[in-house]
Amino acid sequence: MDNKILHTRKRYLALAGVFLLLGLGLVFLPDKDNKKEMKPEHLLAKLVDKSRFISTDDVADQLINNDPTMILIDVRSKDEYDKGSLPGALNIPLSEILNESSTQVFQRKSYDKVLFGNSDIYADQAWILLSRNLMGRTYVMKGGLNHWMETIINPTEPNPAEPIENFELYHARVAASRYFAGQNTAFIYSDGDFTNTNKKPASSQTKPKVSTPMPVQHKQAAADEGC
Amino acid sequence: MGPLIPNGIIDAGWSYLVAFIIGIAFGLIMESSGFSSSKKIVGLFYGYDFTVLRVFFTAAFIAMFGLLYLNYAEILDLSMVYFPETFLTSAIVGGVIMGIGFIVGGYCPGTGIVAASIGKIDAIVFLIGIFIGIFIFSELFPLVKDIYFGNPMGKSRFNELLGLSRGMFAFLFVLIAVIAFIVTRTIEIRVNNKYAAENHGDQASAE
Numbered sequence: 001m002d003n004k005i006l007h008t009r010k011r012y013l014a015l016a017g018v019f020l021l022l023g024l025g026l027v028f029l030p031d032k033d034n035k036k037e038m039k040p041e042h043l044l045a046k047l048v049d050k051s052r053f054i055s056t057d058d059v060a061d062q063l064i065n066n067d068p069t070m071i072l073i074d075v076r077s078k079d080e081y082d083k084g085s086l087p088g089a090l091n092i093p094l095s096e097i098l099n100e101s102s103t104q105v106f107q108r109k110s111y112d113k114v115l116f117g118n119s120d121i122y123a124d125q126a127w128i129l130l131s132r133n134l135m136g137r138t139y140v141m142k143g144g145l146n147h148w149m150e151t152i153i154n155p156t157e158p159n160p161a162e163p164i165e166n167f168e169l170y171h172a173r174v175a176a177s178r179y180f181a182g183q184n185t186a187f188i189y190s191d192g193d194f195t196n197t198n199k200k201p202a203s204s205q206t207k208p209k210v211s212t213p214m215p216v217q218h219k220q221a222a223a224d225e226g227c
Numbered sequence: 228m229g230p231l232i233p234n235g236i237i238d239a240g241w242s243y244l245v246a247f248i249i250g251i252a253f254g255l256i257m258e259s260s261g262f263s264s265s266k267k268i269v270g271l272f273y274g275y276d277f278t279v280l281r282v283f284f285t286a287a288f289i290a291m292f293g294l295l296y297l298n299y300a301e302i303l304d305l306s307m308v309y310f311p312e313t314f315l316t317s318a319i320v321g322g323v324i325m326g327i328g329f330i331v332g333g334y335c336p337g338t339g340i341v342a343a344s345i346g347k348i349d350a351i352v353f354l355i356g357i358f359i360g361i362f363i364f365s366e367l368f369p370l371v372k373d374i375y376f377g378n379p380m381g382k383s384r385f386n387e388l389l390g391l392s393r394g395m396f397a398f399l400f401v402l403i404a405v406i407a408f409i410v411t412r413t414i415e416i417r418v419n420n421k422y423a424a425e426n427h428g429d430q431a432s433a434e
Contacts, residue, residue, distance in 0.1 A: 012412075016405045022292050023401030026394035029299050 038132050046131055053142040054114055056151045057169070060176040063087060069110065075117045075126045086116070086148070087180070097126045098133060106135035116141035116148075152176050229303035254341050263342040265333025265349060272330050274418040277411035284404045291397055316377030332356065 038046070046052075062070045063086070072089035074081050081091040092102045094117075106113055113130075115123040115138060123140045130138045141148070150156075155173035158166040231237040237245065260282050261267045270276025297303035329335050332353045334342060339357065342350030364371070386396035 012408070016408060019288055019401050020405060022288075022296075023398040026292070026295055026397040027392075029295065029394045 038134055043128070043132055047128070052127055052131075052138070052140050053120070054139040055142050056148045057173070057176075059086070059114060059116075059141050059148075060152045060173075060180070064176060064179055069112055071105065071108070071111045071113050073105070073113055073115050073126075075115050075122050080118075086145075089116075092126075094122050094126050097129055103135070106130055106138065109136060111137065113138045114141055115139065117144045119144040119146055153180065228301075229297065230307050233307050233309075234304075253337070254344065257338060257341045258345065262338040263345055263347065263350070265342065265347075268335070268338055269330060269333050274414050275422065277415050280411055281408060284407070288401060288404070291400070295393060295397060310382065313380040313383050314376055314378060315380055317375050320374055 059070075059072070063072075072086050074085045074089045074091045075094045075097065076085075076091075077093050078091055081089075081093075085091070090105065092099075092105065096102055113135075115126050115130075117123045117126075120140050120143055123144060127138055127140050143150075152173055155170055155177060158170050228234065228236065232239055232242050232245070257263070261278060262282070267276055268279055271279045294303065294305055294308065298305035325335070332339070332349075334350055334353050336357060339350050339353045343354050368375070384393075386393050389396065391399070
């Protein structure tokens with residue numbers, strides 16, 4: 001009996017010794033700084049891939065259908081944003097794209113973040129910064145707001161010789177245009193880039209629905225935690 | 228390489244199956260460690276059995292060593308491993324409530340399920356209680372919201388709060404745990420000897 005206890009004690013001591021040794025090993029292990037960045041070659045490969053672009057028609061369609069998984073992000077300056085933007089869009093200027101508060105928005109994995117500016121140059125730059133920092137599910141609205149105006153707000157009627165698909169697209173755009181004009185939120189009044197469909201001066205009426213900053217999302221606590 | 232699911236090595240769709248398999252292994256080991264007995268679990272509070280403490284500390288070591296060494300070997304990216312944010316008030320309030328439930332009920336949620344799965348009636352009642360508790364909490368959530376989100380500390384790590392390196396904290400943790408093992412073992416032997424002596428005395432007087 002005593003032998004058995006002694007044997008158990010020896011095993012416990014051996015185990016404790018192993019733990020202490022492993023722990024001691026960790027003290028001398030340098031802290032590894034995990035780089036949360038995409039490797040340049042991966043980023044280059046991603047840059048070539050055009051799937052990051054989302055068409056203005058798709059954005060309009062998702063807006064009309066109130067797609068809850070889409071977050072629109074206006075990367076222009078606050079002044080420009082205040083003059084008008086897409087309905088429900090958040091304003092995160094390019095210079096603030098990697099701020100802590102912005103990061104919280106981009107870290108929301110279950111949302112598609114659609115970036116846009118006047119054209120797609122700044123939005124694309126923002127996309128590169130975000131992708132390099134591994135913020136997933138970000139897209140760029142192709143052509144930006146200029147293209148939005150040309151295609152959704154003021155669509156041009158296709159030539160009679162054009163295929164029927166173009167007419168279908170045109171009609172969809174006209175309907176979308178009416179929808180946004182009716183909302184009176186899809187803008188747009190600005191200093192030159194855009195024309196105001198309603199010919200109204202910049203006023204509170206032309207402002208988009210003001211999006212309050214999103215509260216920090218509290219992820220669900222891990223269910224498999226503890227005992 | 229790891230974590231396997233966030234890195235897409237295992238598709239996220241499989242996560243439930245992975246959770247299922249790990250859950251079964253977890254339950255099996257808890258059952259074979261004797262965690263389906265409420266007497267064994269609450270022994271921690273009365274000083275006659277510290278198995279719970281030993282098993283959970285050991286599990287924490289293995290996970291800690293695994294994560295830190297694999298991170299060092301670049302097999303696992305520790306920065307991608309998810310852990311929830313800390314809300315200090317709710318951690319303290321919740322800890323107290325859970326501790327009381329632990330002593331009164333004799334189980335913690337995981338061990339309660341293990342015990343219920345082998346048909347222990349007290350554990351089944353305990354589980355029903357858990358669901359009633361969840362329901363009440365959900366219904367009263369607007370009232371306790373401030374407590375729930377009180378003192379948010381974000382994603383904080385203990386070693387960062389103490390200003391220690393990860394490795395140093397890990398070593399101190401192991402050291403404290405080994406000391407705790409020795410101390411609790413001493414308490415365990417003393418309490419059990421005392422019980423044995425009392426029982427012996429009772430038996431003697433009964434005779």
